[in-house]
Amino acid sequence: MPPQALIVQDAVALRAAPREAAAQQARLWQGELVEIRGERLEYVQVWDHQRERGGYVRASQLRRLSLDAAHADELLAVLRFVKDSAGSEGLGFGYGAAWLQAASPAQLSSPVGAEVLDAVAGAAQRLAQRASAAGLSRSAQEALMGQLDAAGRYGIRFNSHERGDRMQICYDGELFTRVLAMPAASAEQRARAALALTDPACEDPALGVLQRIQRQEDSASLLDQADAPGLPPVLKNRLQIRRASVWSAVAFERSRGAPGAAHAATAAERALEALARVDPQGLPDTDAGLMNDAVMRVNASRLAVVPASVPSKGLQLRTSPGAQAGQTCVSLHGGAVGSAPLWTQCSHGVVWSASFSVNREGNAAALAVQPMAGWRELWLLRKQAGGWTLSVLPPAPTLPGIGYAELAGWVPGGRQVLVAREARGEGRYQRRYEVLDLATLAPQRQASDPSVLGAFQRWQMPQWKQQSVSLR
Template sequence: MAAGTLAATTAAVALSGAIVTTDQASLRAAPRASAQQQGQLWQGELLEVRGERLDWLQVWDHRRERGGYVRASQVRRTAALPGEAPELLAVLRFVRETPGSEALGIGLAAAWLQAAPAQAVQGETGTEVLDALGTLADRLADRASNGAALPKGAQATIAAHLEVAARYGVRFTTHERDGRMQVCYDGEAFRRVLALPSQPAQRARAALALTRAECVDPALPPLQRQQVVQWQAEVLDRVQADGLPGFVRNRLAMRRAAVWSTLAFQRQRVGQAAGVAAQRALDELAGVRQAELPEEDVAVFNEAVMRVNASRWAAVPIARGPARQPSIALAPGAPGQTCVLLVDAKHDASDPLARRCTYALVWPQSARLDREGHALALAVQPLEGWRELWLFRRQGAAWTLDVLPPADVTPGIGYAEFAGWVPGGQQVLVAREARGDGRYRRSYEVVSLRTLAVQRQAADASLLGPFRRWQDPAWRSATVSLR
């Protein structure tokens, strides 16, 4: 946590006060349940204690600039003295593992940071508290991001908890993604954990929290986005996986694979060498042990596979085919565009068989011509996690181009890729996997080259005879679709 935010967090509990432990606690005008309600309090809020009457505390609410009474059973008093630090830490350890108590945990962490001596704050226990603070803030952000479908009362509670956290100096960022608001913790406590001597598990949690793809602002310009992703790769590389549980090592490997595949796309887009980044993504994905994947991590693994597969062609060098056969040539178009030209021995770039310009990345090394010379498949990647399959088809004397997307959804994450030609020039094998609009699907398909209709499909390639007999050997050896 930055020094300024740490000071704000500890200063919030500098008074002799009490931390509210329950939601919707009443601040009353007098020490009785029938007295007028002065305000509604939420867990984690800090009150200044000014006196006691029966089982009520007389308090002052600095946020509302209002005094009143609250039941002593609904708050936890704190004097912010060193002797109180061990007890605060014990309570924080319990609350940390209690979903829904994030705001209370943040208040307890702030109280410990105020009460503990400076040596403890800079030591092992201080790192533990900062780790807990970051974990609680990150979990609260997740609750807020996923709260749109909750009842209005639950949404109001989450909004109140975010406000409580903000008063302790915990900051959140918000942006729109996939049609909903994404709330993210800014990660200052986790940055502090990485800067201090910390345990491997703590460093892993910090790195994973700081490198979430959904928390990168989608409005960032390309160069700034590349800088952020490069920083994420460096953060992940600072974590030693040795000694971590298998499922945590898997999470690190999956995150590294996703980050390096994104970096490969971004480097290629600005004309930088992307092969090393793409190969690093493939290597990290290969290190994931699927037998040690918890059920909740299967979707994360699938997403990592889709991202890596989308950019994997960056790791393959470009090879030129025979000039007499239809092949792909690239030419510059309008600013930012690449024009794809289908050429052969009789039709050069000045008079191509077909032409299409695009703002997407074109992977010419992916071009595959069928044995009849009447169809050509090409991988084109418009987004960092979304790759399409372009099919050039000869119809009479002319060539046409059709685009097969990963799925008929708003582009999210996924790929559609060539998997082989069926002899006879009538069918092509296609592998697709995508997540978008809240749905996930993976399929292997036999597609008609005449109509582009899916004639047969299965979730497992081995269930389709054409896939068993005619899948392209180069595809089988390089794709990460088969798993």
């Protein structure tokens, strides 16, 4: 095999002659592999098979590769050095591919083989994340596109999806899948692979409903399999955070009547269990946002574990299938059997009947309705002169993202209600506890900590304090 060399810098000029003033034939990018044809002065004569073009490259801008078994350990040492270095992903691809070519069949199936696949897959994921970052300069974008193209020469594939006003680039995960299939892979490598393959940012927005539901079920199973003892604290926490988020989405879909609807409570229990296993002391600052998002997702679907109860007297809530597929109609009734409904409303969201609550004065009621995974709204019913009216309290006055609004308690007198809200949407995160005026729904007092609100200290409902994960 002709001698090979790896380009180690970006925007390397491939020149027509071995001098700086010679015409530039092409620009090469970190990670590209070229064939060595000779040397002249401070330049190496190379041939680029991809472009079918030859030329000269400065010797300092490439590294010769030895692809025989005798040099496999040297290749592995360099790969270990560069595998976690941001901006050196192309070197990871090149040295990883070189080791795979030089290694013996026994080495390929050994723990070292799993280590190399994990390193190359991690570099591909990191490159995709860098390419998806917002605010990149034109030169940075050009360099990243060149590196993505170089990665494609090694068979590394990327997918792209539109996310709002930007493009999300994702590694397709083939090598992570191979790591999971290797008996020699460590628990840590399996956990990293499971996290990469279940990244919600890389879910194709064009997936159909049934495909999305199946992906969530598969992701939950994959994460459970990767949940092993002995993981490093940070990795263990990230795995539990992802498990909690995915199982909460599964609970929501099952509650909507998806296949396995009878097991919605099981899914919600697993989400709560995973969240409880997160160690706050092992959370780095960079994971605080992930933790908050998981809490909101789990809290939005936690009512799946609460059994519905029918009050023996007073106002009662009844549900029935709506005229449209997936629709649920809700009606409010007085105590008399067979009485006409006092109020009726239909929704395509999940109506959590177990959340239905009436204040002591009987002039207000609350119900939790979840229109989408990770977003739960609070329906407030108020008795007014013209009858009962509905007001929907969203988690935040933004486009739906992640969050919940939930009843925390009733203040005696029938004039105030306690509400907890937490949301992330349109790039903003907020958590607040509010004492609302029932007549206007305007906040009379609010705080990010309920302990500073006297009404919360005296009138919060015991079941809310016991069941909600809002308090943390």
